[in-house]
Amino acid sequence: MTKQANQLIKSQSPYLLQHAYNPVNWYPWGPEALAKAKAENKPILVSIGYSACHWCHVMEHESFEDEATAAIMNEHFISIKIDREERPDLDNIYMDAVQAMGLQGGWPLNVFLMPNQKPFYGGTYFPNTNWKGLLQNIAEAYDKHFDDLSKSAEGFGNSLKQKEKDKYNLSSSDNELSPNELVLISDKIESQMDDQWGGMKRVPKFPMPSIWNFLLDYAQLKSNLSLKEKVVFTLKKIGMGGIYDHLAGGFSRYSVDGEWFAPHFEKMLYDNGQLLSLYSKAYQNSKAPLFKEKIVETIHWLKSEMLEKDGGFFAALDADSEGEEGKFYTWTFDELEALLEEGEEWFYELYNTSKNGNWENGVNILFQTSSYEEVASKFGLTTKELIEKVTFTKQRLLSLRNMRIRPGLDDKILSGWNGLVISGLVQAYWATNSDEAKSMALQNGEFLLDKMLRENQLYRSYKNGTAYTPAFLEDYAAVIQGFIHLYQLTFDEKWILKARALTDFTLEHFLDHEEGLFYFNNPDSEELIANKKEIFDNVIPSSNSMMASNLHFLSLYFYHEPYSKLSDQLLGLIRTTLIKEPGFLTNWASVYLSKLVPTPEIAIVGKGAKELALQLQQNYSGHKVMAVSETTDSGLPLLEHKVADPKGNALIYVCFNKACQQPVSTAEAAIKQFPKLA
Numbered sequence: 141m142t143k144q145a146n147q148l149i150k151s152q153s154p155y156l157l158q159h160a161y162n163p164v165n166w167y168p169w170g171p172e173a174l175a176k177a178k179a180e181n182k183p184i185l186v187s188i189g190y191s192a193c194h195w196c197h198v199m200e201h202e203s204f205e206d207e208a209t210a211a212i213m214n215e216h217f218i219s220i221k222i223d224r225e226e227r228p229d230l231d232n233i234y235m236d237a238v239q240a241m242g243l244q245g246g247w248p249l250n251v252f253l254m255p256n257q258k259p260f261y262g263g264t265y266f267p268n269t270n271w272k273g274l275l276q277n278i279a280e281a282y283d284k285h286f287d288d289l290s291k292s293a294e295g296f297g298n299s300l301k302q303k304e305k306d307k308y309n310l311s312s313s314d315n316e317l318s319p320n321e322l323v324l325i326s327d328k329i330e331s332q333m334d335d336q337w338g339g340m341k342r343v344p345k346f347p348m349p350s351i352w353n354f355l356l357d358y359a360q361l362k363s364n365l366s367l368k369e370k371v372v373f374t375l376k377k378i379g380m381g382g383i384y385d386h387l388a389g390g391f392s393r394y395s396v397d398g399e400w401f402a403p404h405f406e407k408m409l410y411d412n413g414q415l416l417s418l419y420s421k422a423y424q425n426s427k428a429p430l431f432k433e434k435i436v437e438t439i440h441w442l443k444s445e446m447l448e449k450d451g452g453f454f455a456a457l458d459a460d461s462e463g464e465e466g467k468f469y470t471w472t473f474d475e476l477e478a479l480l481e482e483g484e485e486w487f488y489e490l491y492n493t494s495k496n497g498n499w500e501n502g503v504n505i506l507f508q509t510s511s512y513e514e515v516a517s518k519f520g521l522t523t524k525e526l527i528e529k530v531t532f533t534k535q536r537l538l539s540l541r542n543m544r545i546r547p548g549l550d551d552k553i554l555s556g557w558n559g560l561v562i563s564g565l566v567q568a569y570w571a572t573n574s575d576e577a578k579s580m581a582l583q584n585g586e587f588l589l590d591k592m593l594r595e596n597q598l599y600r601s602y603k604n605g606t607a608y609t610p611a612f613l614e615d616y617a618a619v620i621q622g623f624i625h626l627y628q629l630t631f632d633e634k635w636i637l638k639a640r641a642l643t644d645f646t647l648e649h650f651l652d653h654e655e656g657l658f659y660f661n662n663p664d665s666e667e668l669i670a671n672k673k674e675i676f677d678n679v680i681p682s683s684n685s686m687m688a689s690n691l692h693f694l695s696l697y698f699y700h701e702p703y704s705k706l707s708d709q710l711l712g713l714i715r716t717t718l719i720k721e722p723g724f725l726t727n728w729a730s731v732y733l734s735k736l737v738p739t740p741e742i743a744i745v746g747k748g749a750k751e752l753a754l755q756l757q758q759n760y761s762g763h764k765v766m767a768v769s770e771t772t773d774s775g776l777p778l779l780e781h782k783v784a785d786p787k788g789n790a791l792i793y794v795c796f797n798k799a800c801q802q803p804v805s806t807a808e809a810a811i812k813q814f815p816k817l818a
Contacts, residue, residue, distance in 0.1 A: 236300055
C-alpha cells in the first residue's frame with residue numbers, strides 16, 4: 141500500500157521531509173496549522189528536532205511511524221513538526237518554557253500548547269508506551285480541565301515575556317574596565333578546567349570554542365605561558381580524541397564521556413567553522429604540527445563532503461547510518477586486520493584499538509592518547525617515518541570506509557553557520573597559507589551575497605535554489621563577522637561596506653531600545669508569543685555578544701561613535717554577571733578584552749601594502765582592525781590622511797583611539813607597537 145504524505149511534503153527541510161510519510165498528520169509551523177487549532181479547539185503538539193539528532197530518529201521510528209500512536213495524535217491534537225535549525229527562534233521559546241516547568245531540555249523537544257500558542261506541558265524523548273499514555277492523559281485533561289490548563293499556560297506565557305534584564309538581574313555598569321576583573325574571569329574559568337583530559341570538568345564534553353579562543357587571546361596579551369599551554373593541551377586532547385574524524389577530518393558535536401573518546405557522531409557545520417578558526421589561531425601561537433594536520437584535514441572534509449556546487453556549505457551530517465549510531469565511523473578488529481599488513485602493529489597502539497573493541501558491540505573508535513613521537517619511539521621509527529605510514533594507512537582505510545552506506549546529509553544551507561565557516565577559512569589561510577581555504581572563503585561570501593541576501597535582508601535557509609525564512613540575529617552577527625574577515629583577507633571594500641549595511645539593518649529591526657539588547661528574532665517578520673534575546677554563549681557564541689564585538693570593530697573602521705557606544709552599553713549590561721559566572725559568557729569576555737586592551741587600528745598605504753598586511757595577519761593572531769590600500773583613493777575613515785613613503789612604498793600606521801604611532805615599514809616593527817596586558 142502506498143503511504144500517504146502529510147503536509148510536510150511541501151517543506152525544504154530534510155528533517156521535516158524525513159517525517160513527510162509518517163501516519164501522523166504533521167503540519168509545518170505556519171498560519172494554516174495555527175488557525176486549524178483555533179477552529180477545531182484542539183491543543184497543539186509542537187515537536188522540535190533536527191536531522192542529525194539520534195534520539196529524534198529513535199522517537200520517530202518508535203512513535204511517529206506507529207499507526208496506533210498516530211491515531212491518538214491525529215484525533216486529539218494539531219501536530220506541528222519544527223526543524224530547530226530552520227527556526228531557532230521557536231526552539232528558544234519552547235525550550236525556555238519546558239525549563240520554566242522544571243523539566244530537562246533537549247531534543248527531540250515535545251511541547252503541548254493551547255490554541256493561542258501558550259505552552260502548558262512538555263518534555264524531550266518519550267518511549268512509545270509512555271508517549272501514548274501522556275497523549276491520552278493530556279487529551280483527557282484538555283476536555284475535563286480546560287480552565288486549569290489555560291491558567292497554567294497563561295502563567296508560562298507570561299514568564300516567557302519576562303524581560304532578560306529582570307530575569308537575569310542585569311544592570312548597566314559604566315565603571316572603568318579593570319585588568320583585575322579580567323584576572324578574576326580568567327582564574328574562574330581556569331579553575332574549572334580538567335587537568336587530566338583538557339576541556340572543562342564536566343560530562344558530556346563539548347569543545348566550546350569561545351572559551352579557548354578567549355583564553356588563548358588573553359594568554360597572548362598577558363604573556364601567560366602556563367595558561368597558553370593549558371589551552372594547547374586541551375586542543376591536543378580534542379584533536380587526538382574520538383570526537384575528531386581521524387580519517388576524513390572534521391569534528392563531531394561532543395563526546396559522551398570526559399575523555400573526548402566516544403563522540404555523538406553527528407558533525408555540525410557551526411562547530412567545524414569555529415574549530416577551524418580556533419585551531420588556526422592555536423597553530424599560529426604554538427606551531428604544534430598536530431594542529432596543522434587538523435586544519436588541513438578539516439578544510440579537505442569541508443570541500444569534499446560539505447560544499448554545495450555554488451559555494452554554500454551544507455548544515456550537518458547525521459550520527460546514524462543504516463539505523464545505527466556511529467556505524468560509518470567505527471571498525472571491527474577483523475576489518476582492520478584484513479587491511480593492515482604485518483609489521484603495522486603501530487596502528488593498534490596509536491589508535492587504541494583491540495580485538496574485543498574499545499567501544500560498545502565490539503567495535504573500535506579511532507582514539508589517540510599517545511603522540512606520534514611516543515609511538516614512533518616505541519616501534520623504532522622516526523616521527524617522520526611514522527607520519528608517512530599514518531598518512532598512507534589513513535588513505536587506505538578512508539577508501540574502504542567510503543564504500544560504506546553514508547550517514548544522512550542535511551543539505552540545507554544556513555547563512556549564519558556559513559558566516560562562521562568564512563571566519564574559520566580566513567584564519568586557516570593566515571595560519572597555513574592554504575589557497576584552497578582562501579578561495580572557498582571568497583566563494584562562500586559571494587554565495588551569500590548572491591543567493592541569501594536581498595539588498596540588506598538576509599535569509600536563514602537556502603535549498604533547491606530558494607532562500608527562505610527571514611534570518612535571525614545569529615545569522616546577521618555571524619555573516620557580519622565573516623564579511624569583516626573577508627575584507628581583511630582581500631581589502632575589497634565591498635565586504636566591509638556590506639558588513640556595515642547589515643549592521644544598520646539589525647539596529648533598525650532587532651534592537652530593543654528600551655532594554656538595550658538585540659532580539660534574537662526580528663519582531664517585524666512574524667508575531668510570536670514572545671520575542672527572546674540570546675545572552676549566554678554556548679556552542680555558538682550568543683548573538684548579542686557577537687554583535688557587541690562586531691560593533692566594536694566596525695566603530696574603529698568607520699570612526700562611528702554610536703557603534704562604539706552601543707557596544708559599550710551591551711558589555712556594561714553583562715559585566716557584573718560575566719565576572720561572577722564567566723563560564724557561559726566567554727565571548728563577552730573576549731569583547732571585554734578587546735576594549736580593555738586597546739585594539740590596534742592599523743592602516744597600511746602604498747606599494748606592497750597587501751603583502752605587509754598578510755605578514756601581519758600571519759604573525760599576530762590577536763584583536764586588531766586593518767585597512768589597506770595600495771593607492772590613496774579609499775573612502776574608509778581609517779585610511780584617511782595616511783600616505784606612503786616618499787618612494788610610494790607602503791607604510792604601516794598603528795593607531796589607538798585615532799592617534800597614530802610613528803609609521804613603520806615592516807610587520808615586525810608594527811607588532812612591537814601593539815599593546816600588552818600588564
